[in-house]
Amino acid sequence: xxxxxxxxxKRKTTLYILGFILFVxxxxxxxxxxxxxxxxxxxxxxxxxxxxxxxxxxTLLNSTNIVMxxxxxxxxxxxxxxPFLWYTVENLAMAARLPMPRVYIxxxxxxxxxxxxxxxxxxxxxxxxxxxxxxxxxxxxxxxxHEIAHIQNYDVxxxxxxxxxxxxxxxxxxxxxxxxxVKDSKNSNPVFLIIALILLICAPVIAxxxxxxxxxxxxxxxxxxxxxxxxxPQALASALRKITTDNDPIEEISKASASxxxxxxxxxxxxxxxxxxxxxxxxxxxxxxx
Numbered sequence: 001x002x003x004x005x006x007x008x009x010k011r012k013t014t015l016y017i018l019g020f021i022l023f024v025x026x027x028x029x030x031x032x033x034x035x036x037x038x039x040x041x042x043x044x045x046x047x048x049x050x051x052x053x054x055x056x057x058x059t060l061l062n063s064t065n066i067v068m069x070x071x072x073x074x075x076x077x078x079x080x081x082x083p084f085l086w087y088t089v090e091n092l093a094m095a096a097r098l099p100m101p102r103v104y105i106x107x108x109x110x111x112x113x114x115x116x117x118x119x120x121x122x123x124x125x126x127x128x129x130x131x132x133x134x135x136x137x138x139x140x141x142x143x144x145x146h147e148i149a150h151i152q153n154y155d156v157x158x159x160x161x162x163x164x165x166x167x168x169x170x171x172x173x174x175x176x177x178x179x180x181x182v183k184d185s186k187n188s189n190p191v192f193l194i195i196a197l198i199l200l201i202c203a204p205v206i207a208x209x210x211x212x213x214x215x216x217x218x219x220x221x222x223x224x225x226x227x228x229x230x231x232x233p234q235a236l237a238s239a240l241r242k243i244t245t246d247n248d249p250i251e252e253i254s255k256a257s258a259s260x261x262x263x264x265x266x267x268x269x270x271x272x273x274x275x276x277x278x279x280x281x282x283x284x285x286x287x288x289x290x
Contacts, residue, residue, distance in 0.1 A: 016217060017158060020165050020210045024048060027169060027203050031176040034196040051168060059164040060118040060157065064102075067116045070254035073104035073126045085132060088141050089125055092148045096229055101125045101151060109248040111135060114260040115147040116156050123151040130248060135239055142236035143243075143262055146226035153225060155218040159260055162210075169207035176200045212259070216278045223283055227290055237287040244280040 025045045032044020068075075079086045086103060093100050101117070104126035111131040117123030125147045131140060150156050177200050227233035243263045253265045264277045 016210060017161065020162060020207075021052070023206065023210065024052065024165055024168055024172070027172050027176075027199065030196045030199050031172060031179070034176065034180055048168075048172065052165070055168060056161055056164045059167075060160055063118055063156075063160045064116050064122060064124050067114075067254075067257050067260065068104055068124065068126065070257055071106050071126065072252045073106045075124075076103045076105060082132070084137065085127065085140070085144075088144050089148075092141070092145050092229060096148050096152045098123070098148065098152060101148075105129060105132075106252050108250060108252040109133075110250045110253065110265060111243045111246055111248075112253070112265050113143050113147055113262045114257070115150045116160070116260060117151065118157055118160065119154070120151050123156065125151075128253075130246070131243075134246065135242060136235075138232060138235040139239040139242065142226065142230050142232055143239050145230035146222050146236060146262060149222040149225035149229060150218065152229075153218070153221055155222060156260075158218065166204075166207045169203050173200050173203040219278055219283065220286065223287055224290070227287055233287040233290040237284045240280050240284050240287070 025048055028044040028048025028051075029041040030044070032047070033041040076082055076086060082103070082105065085105075089103050090100050098120045101115070101120075102124040104124060106112075106126055106128045108128040109130040111128055111134045113125065113127040113131055115123060115125045125144065127140075127143070131143065135143070176196075180197060180200065223236060227236050230236070240263065244267065250265055253261070255266065258265055259277075261277075263280065
């Protein structure tokens with residue numbers, strides 16, 4: 001059951017990423033067609049592919065430092081500062097056969113955690129002060145196992161790629177709309193222009209919806225893999241209950257990185273389409289059935 005769930009989630013994640021990349025290429029093609037005529041759509045796809053080839057690697061290389069600065073995270077370099085957290089991360093990384101990630105603390109009373117990094121060798125885990133204060137040791141261990149699973153499954157890389165793709169979509173949409181409204185369209189196909197305008201307006205919303213779907217999918221995968229790693233799905237379910245019902249104010253957590261956290265730090269009542277995380281009750285039910 002567990003391995004089937006992990007395999008199914010990996011397949012869904014691959015489809016999400018491929019669909020996201022295809023959507024960005026289509027958007028570039030539509031802009032090219034609207035500007036230079038619909039017969040020249042391929043030039044836009046090629047240019048968009050070149051932009052992705054440069055922008056995504058740059059984003060991956062700087063992702064850890066950017067995210068940690070956004071969340072005001074402080075790196076722990078001495079085992080004596082937070083010995084339990086340090087050795088928990090170290091032991092779980094060894095169990096997962098991964099290099100020891102860098103460890104960070106966010107001085108925020110709301111319990112939560114996240115992982116980031118372009119690859120396991122450059123990974124980092126950040127936990128809030130509230131997580132260490134409000135959860136039992138086995139629950140903290142389970143949350144860290146969940147984040148280690150993100151690193152093990154390269155989810156953190158996928159998240160960074162999806163953030164980069166959303167940024168590219170926003171950029172292309174903005175440029176496309178500006179060109180669309182100043183271009184002389186007398187010689188253009190009116191049907192194509194209408195389709196192009198609708199897509200340009202809806203593109204940012206579609207991109208965010210795809211990103212959120214990817215984020216929800218990776219949480220189910222990390223729950224399954226994390227529960228296997230710590231051998232305690234009940235502790236992970238208990239941690240989910242405590243974190244999602246905590247009412248302490250959020251002080252240091254960045255909205256831009258909300259989708260990376262163990263639970264949505266802002267506990268926003270979005271629709272299922274735009275939720276950054278699966279419903280906590282569904283995650284808990286899956287864990288209790290393992």
